[in-house]
Amino acid sequence: xxxxxxxxxxxxxxxxxxxxxxxxxxxxxxxxxxxxxxxxxxxxxxxxxxxxxxxxxxxxxxxxxxxxxxxxxxxxxxxxxxxxxxxxxxxxxxxxxxxxxxxxxxxxxxxxxxxxxxxxxxxxxxxxxxxxxxxxxxxxxxxxxxxxxxxxxxxxxxxxxxxxxxxxxxxxxxxxxxxxxxxxxxxxxxxxxxxxxxxxxxxxxxxxxxxxxxxxxxxxxxxxxxxxxxxxxxxxxxxxxxxxxxxxxxxxxxxxxxxxxxxxxxxxxxxxxxxxxxxxxxxxxxxxxxxxxxxxxxxxxxxxxxxxxxxxxxxxxxxxxxxxxxxxxxxxxxxxxxxxxxxxxxxxxxxxxxxxxxxxxxxxxxxxxxxxxxxxxxxxxxxxxxxxxxxxxxxxxxxxxxxxxxxxxxxxxxxxxxxxx
Amino acid sequence: xxxxxxxxxxxxxxxxxxxxxxxxxxxxxxxxxxxxxxxxxxxxxxxxxxxxxxxxxxxxxxxxxxxxxxxxxxxxxx
Numbered sequence: 001x002x003x004x005x006x007x008x009x010x011x012x013x014x015x016x017x018x019x020x021x022x023x024x025x026x027x028x029x030x031x032x033x034x035x036x037x038x039x040x041x042x043x044x045x046x047x048x049x050x051x052x053x054x055x056x057x058x059x060x061x062x063x064x065x066x067x068x069x070x071x072x073x074x075x076x077x078x079x080x081x082x083x084x085x086x087x088x089x090x091x092x093x094x095x096x097x098x099x100x101x102x103x104x105x106x107x108x109x110x111x112x113x114x115x116x117x118x119x120x121x122x123x124x125x126x127x128x129x130x131x132x133x134x135x136x137x138x139x140x141x142x143x144x145x146x147x148x149x150x151x152x153x154x155x156x157x158x159x160x161x162x163x164x165x166x167x168x169x170x171x172x173x174x175x176x177x178x179x180x181x182x183x184x185x186x187x188x189x190x191x192x193x194x195x196x197x198x199x200x201x202x203x204x205x206x207x208x209x210x211x212x213x214x215x216x217x218x219x220x221x222x223x224x225x226x227x228x229x230x231x232x233x234x235x236x237x238x239x240x241x242x243x244x245x246x247x248x249x250x251x252x253x254x255x256x257x258x259x260x261x262x263x264x265x266x267x268x269x270x271x272x273x274x275x276x277x278x279x280x281x282x283x284x285x286x287x288x289x290x291x292x293x294x295x296x297x298x299x300x301x302x303x304x305x306x307x308x309x310x311x312x313x314x315x316x317x318x319x320x321x322x323x324x325x326x327x328x329x330x331x332x333x334x335x336x337x338x339x340x341x342x343x344x345x346x347x348x349x350x351x352x353x354x355x356x357x358x359x360x361x362x363x364x365x366x367x368x369x370x371x372x373x374x375x376x377x378x379x380x381x382x383x384x385x386x387x388x389x390x391x392x393x394x395x396x397x398x399x400x401x402x403x404x405x406x407x408x409x410x411x412x413x414x415x416x417x418x419x420x421x
Numbered sequence: 422x423x424x425x426x427x428x429x430x431x432x433x434x435x436x437x438x439x440x441x442x443x444x445x446x447x448x449x450x451x452x453x454x455x456x457x458x459x460x461x462x463x464x465x466x467x468x469x470x471x472x473x474x475x476x477x478x479x480x481x482x483x484x485x486x487x488x489x490x491x492x493x494x495x496x497x498x499x
Contacts, residue, residue: 182473240455274466279439308461313481315465348460 096132228390
């Protein structure tokens with residue numbers, strides 16, 4: 001099946017700061033860059049004909065330049081017209097959404113050819129011949145998780161036959177804004193903040209030398225802990241700081257313990273959609289913030305407040321030209337900064353958490369989900385987007401953190417949070 | 422002048438919150454901005470806006486309580 005699209009615009013522009021961050025990441029990760037692919041499933045609501053579903057997808061592509069863009073060192077190139085191949089997959093006796101998740105995940109295994117391929121791959125999952133879901137994978141150069149949430153809302157509206165307002169802000173507009181004097185000044189201020197922080201922190205995340213890694217070397221361990229969600233919510237309410245800051249504080253303490261250091265330096269993945277114009281933009285806006293925390297002796301509540309203040313300062317300094325930042329970081333000594341924290345929740349809290357969930361850790365489980373040969377993170381904590389349970393994952397470089405240590409770090413985060421309530 | 426500034430800041434706070442908080446809620450002053458649901462991202466957006474509009478730069482390394490209430494924010498800007 002093919003979709004022929006014809007948008008209203010075309011043209012070229014430099015990469016945005018968000019795109020530059022991803023461009024660097026896909027090159028650093030090489031064959032493991034499929035880690036950065038974004039699989040996503042759009043359910044088909046109600047009984048819709050295939051033509052309606054294909055039409056909705058066509059409109060999304062025509063509306064959003066990011067979905068008809070190719071990327072190169074030279075910048076972003078937006079095409080007005082094109083053809084996208086869409087595979088049809090019959091679910092058979094399997095559950096439709098499960099098949100859609102599987103198809104999206106399979107498509108996500110394959111690395112994008114960013115300069116020659118559309119930034120999304122799509123398949124429509126059919127159940128008894130009727131469209132059940134649209135399974136997609138996007139390159140992270142085109143979308144972030146906020147963009148996917150925007151697309152999901154538009155998808156729902158388009159299937160209902162609603163007319164959408166024109167898109168007011170596209171990545172090429174963002175690239176123009178970032179070249180302005182005001183935004184260049186903002187970039188310079190952020191880089192100065194990073195320079196000050198880096199002047200007083202170790203070059204490496206860990207002092208100990210690498211050991212014998214697993215094969216593949218990088219693993220993702222996940223903890224499913226309803227108790228973590230309850231504890232973080234209660235602490236957040238009591239301390240009047242975000243649940244993100246509470247979990248970040250616990251992760252930082254655990255990292256400090258494992259690295260046997262009192263000072264912890266982490267990069268925070270930050271959505272960065274603080275400019276109102278970017279809130280409705282389909283694109284990748286996120287950049288990394290830099291936080292430095294000194295572990296207190298006893299008081300976890302006070303550490304949560306300190307973390308919250310430090311995170312605010314870090315987020316504020318997450319608007320910068322990644323190329324200029326790279327130059328500064330190399331001059332500063334080439335710190336690895338390979339410890340990360342990301343909160344993928346679209347909104348604060350866990351609104352779908354069952355109301356009778358308590359602080360019991362009896363149902364907590366940990367499991368390994370993914371492994372890659374070269375994602376290059378030493379420590380990467382991620383709060384999952386599931387609104388019905390507390391999901392915390394840890395990507396670990398097994399040369400520095402053996403699997404058992406990674407699992408016990410997640411459990412230690414839970415223990416700290418539950419114990420502090 | 423203070424009333425005018427209060428109303429203007431309340432509008433900026435409402436805009437920064439992306440519609441989660443209304444100007445009226447801010448002006449009523451019955452709850453802190455955190456309690457009303459001002460997220461960290463919205464707070465940074467508010468700081469950006471105030472800095473751009475008033476041509477100043479906040480020091481975020483110290484006490485941030487002035488960002489919890491429109492009246493303390495007015496006082497901080499005077």
